[in-house]
Amino acid sequence: MAESSIKIKGKKESFFMDKVKEILPEGGNLNLCLTCGACASGCPATGLADMDPRKFLRMCAMGMDEEVTTTPWVWMCTMCQRCIYVCPMKIDIPQLVFNARGTWPRDQRPKGIRDSCDMALRNPSNSAMGTAPDDFVFVVEDVLAEYQEAQPEFADMVAPIDKEGAHFFLNQNSREPVTEPDEMVPLWKILHLAGVDWTYGSKGWAAENYCLFLADNQCWEHVTRVSAKQADDLGCKVFLNTE
Amino acid sequence: MKFTIQDPCQIVRKGFGDEIADDLRFVIKSVVGEENVIEMTPNKSNNYCCGGGGGFLQSGFTEERRAYGKKKFDQIIETGADYCITGCHNCHAQVHDIGHHFGGTYQTVHIWTLICLSLGILGPNERTYLGDDLKDVDVFHPESSLY
Ligand code: SF4
Ligand code: SF4
Secondary structure (H helix, E strand, O other), X not given: OOOOOOOOOOOOOXXXXXXXXXXXXXXXXXXXXXOOOHHHHOOOOOOHHHOOHHHHHHHHHOOOHHHHOXXXXXXXXXXXXXXHHHOXXXXXXXXXXXXXXXXXXXXXXXXXXXXXXXXXXXXOOOOOOOOOHHHHHHHHHHXXXXXXXXXXXXXXXXXXXXXXXXXXXXXXXXXXXXHOHHHHHHHHHHHHHOOOOEEEOOOOXXXXXXXXHOOOHHHHHHHHHHHHHHHHHHOOOEEEOOO | XXXXXXXXXXXXXXXXXXXXXXXXXXXXXXXXXXXXXXXOOOOHHHOOOOOOOOOHHHOOOHHHHHHHHHHHHHHHHHHXXXXXXXXXXXXXXXXXXXXXXXXXXXXXXXHHHHHHXXXXXXXXXXXXXXXHXXXXXXXXXXXXXXX
């Protein structure tokens, strides 16, 4: 413990933590830590990259800006918020993590997440796999027709795309239409039997949003607006995200 | 045959709380029978994340992602369940991967699969995630099998 304990070199200002405090309601309670350790003891990311949530927060509070904005641990915390849930002071560590991600130069953030975000920006599908709207429409219509024929009890089943005024706007993880289209069908059947009025959108149909995980606020907002606009333009009442 | 439930952080803890976790249980118990559900501890809003969220699956930190998921894997194994039901796509991918990686024998299944199976409307090509114990049970239109 003694060896790994943190040496404070005198009072230092934390520009990073102060900046995050400014944008969070109640400053994310970031000043209220009792150092009880409840967060760290129940965090599955504790110990990865020699870090844990309490340590990360303490380092932020001590102004160790360089360390907290370069540790790869921010990509290993899933921002699951369990630490907030168990924290007696409800301290928003995941927002610190998210904002620390955002301090990384974009081209140094994890390539897999960045590529998935960039794919989503290629066309209005929002798909992390880059699937174009036409391809999605084709797969859905093709699979639907196949099942209507093979399972005549579901001859009337629908999988609408851009149905005006549908109650639910349902989005869809790209993995199904792209790699396992049959997995879309059980959900369609349930919606059909329950008499649900729903639709996919030809735009903004993909449920995943890797720009959010990338902490690329501008692109995240873009992707979200594409989806929301499609639901609004169709006059849907409820946006159903399956992620 | 026993089933356990992975509560998705997004919809439960970060979204609608224990109430929706209870709704999920209502559906699952109706489908597989209350006596066949074995809970992980902790669960619902206090659940451990599986490690599939936040972009971890695409981050390239595969070893760390699996180390993170080991806690979830141990929880699932402790229940002795044959199936882990996941209500989120990231959870499904992660729970499936850690099961495979750490040598678990449980199956990872979407809730929609079990609902349709219980209604007798699950066709032969909609069973990718069922184990051998359920693959051939009550197949809807078996003649349409592609395999
Ligand atoms: S649980 Fe809250 S108060 Fe306790 S150490 Fe963690 S952040 Fe600080
Ligand atoms: S949000 Fe991050 S730090 Fe908090 S419990 Fe989840 S993984 Fe750990």
